[in-house]
Amino acid sequence: MKHSLCVMSAVALLLSATPTWGEIIxxxxxxxxxxxxxxxxxxxxxxxxxxxxWSEEEMTSIRNAIDYLGSFFVAxxxxxxxxxxxxxxxxxxxxxxxxxxxxFFKDWGAAPSKDGRGNIDLDISKAIGFAAxxxxxxxxxxxxxxxxxxxxxxxxxxxxxxxxxxxxxAYHLPTVTLHEMQHMLSVNSHAEHRDEVMYESIEPGExxxxxxxxxxxxxxxxxxxxxxxxxxxxxxxxxAGVVALFLYGACFQRRLRACQ
Ligand SMILES: [Zn+2]
Numbered sequence: 001m002k003h004s005l006c007v008m009s010a011v012a013l014l015l016s017a018t019p020t021w022g023e024i025i026x027x028x029x030x031x032x033x034x035x036x037x038x039x040x041x042x043x044x045x046x047x048x049x050x051x052x053x054w055s056e057e058e059m060t061s062i063r064n065a066i067d068y069l070g071s072f073f074v075a076x077x078x079x080x081x082x083x084x085x086x087x088x089x090x091x092x093x094x095x096x097x098x099x100x101x102x103x104f105f106k107d108w109g110a111a112p113s114k115d116g117r118g119n120i121d122l123d124i125s126k127a128i129g130f131a132a133x134x135x136x137x138x139x140x141x142x143x144x145x146x147x148x149x150x151x152x153x154x155x156x157x158x159x160x161x162x163x164x165x166x167x168x169x170a171y172h173l174p175t176v177t178l179h180e181m182q183h184m185l186s187v188n189s190h191a192e193h194r195d196e197v198m199y200e201s202i203e204p205g206e207x208x209x210x211x212x213x214x215x216x217x218x219x220x221x222x223x224x225x226x227x228x229x230x231x232x233x234x235x236x237x238x239x240a241g242v243v244a245l246f247l248y249g250a251c252f253q254r255r256l257r258a259c260q
Pocket of ligand 1: 179
């Protein structure tokens with residue numbers, strides 16, 4: 001048991017040091033000016049033009065992920081969901097989210113940005129999700145694939161489970177949603193370490209929580225975030241890292257003694 005704990009800890013440490021890992025989530029965006037949303041940020045689920053809908057479980061997991069993201073902001077509530085069909089709210093939601101298939105997730109080439117920040121890479125043939133930020137002229141029909149929308153690749157396998165382990169080969173829908181929502185909130189860059197939500201790639205089965213570096217990207221984009229880390233996020237991850245280091249160190253010392 002102790003030996004397996006040591007092996008698991010060593011593997012976890014090795015993996016955390018690996019510079020690239022998993023499948024690319026999306027191509028990201030060129031660095032450039034940020035366009036932050038005023039709060040509240042209204043959002044809504046949408047059904048795709050060809051009838052791809054959301055299950056109750058998927059919607060619940062996405063709502064929880066968006067509320068979790070909003071909990072780090074000073075503005076409260078940051079996100080307000082507009083129920084589908086609510087005609088009492090005249091304003092269109094600022095962000096919409098829907099599924100799309102291979103008709104959207106393909107190589108669209110590159111599109112020049114509207115503000116001269118360079119070309120936007122629109123080879124999204126292998127992307128897991130994509131935030132269609134309204135910063136470029138879309139090569140597609142925006143009546144079919146609206147801008148201001150988060151797309152989730154329906155050809156991939158997803159799990160909405162809040163806890164590991166996920167089914168084999170399944171990407172964590174809430175984590176991918178967090179990544180795309182942060183792009184939509186004006187975070188262009190990807191993060192440097194694979195435990196960060198804004199890292200460029202994700203492995204099937206991986207569940208991520210916001211790291212300090214993820215929050216820094218949001219602060220750099222112009223948002224006011226709370227100073228105190230949310231319980232269960234960074235502090236918990238740090239504690240887990242300390243335990244892993246301790247176990248690895250104990251294991252290493254025992255191995256050294258065995259060699260003497
Ligand atoms: Zn990305």
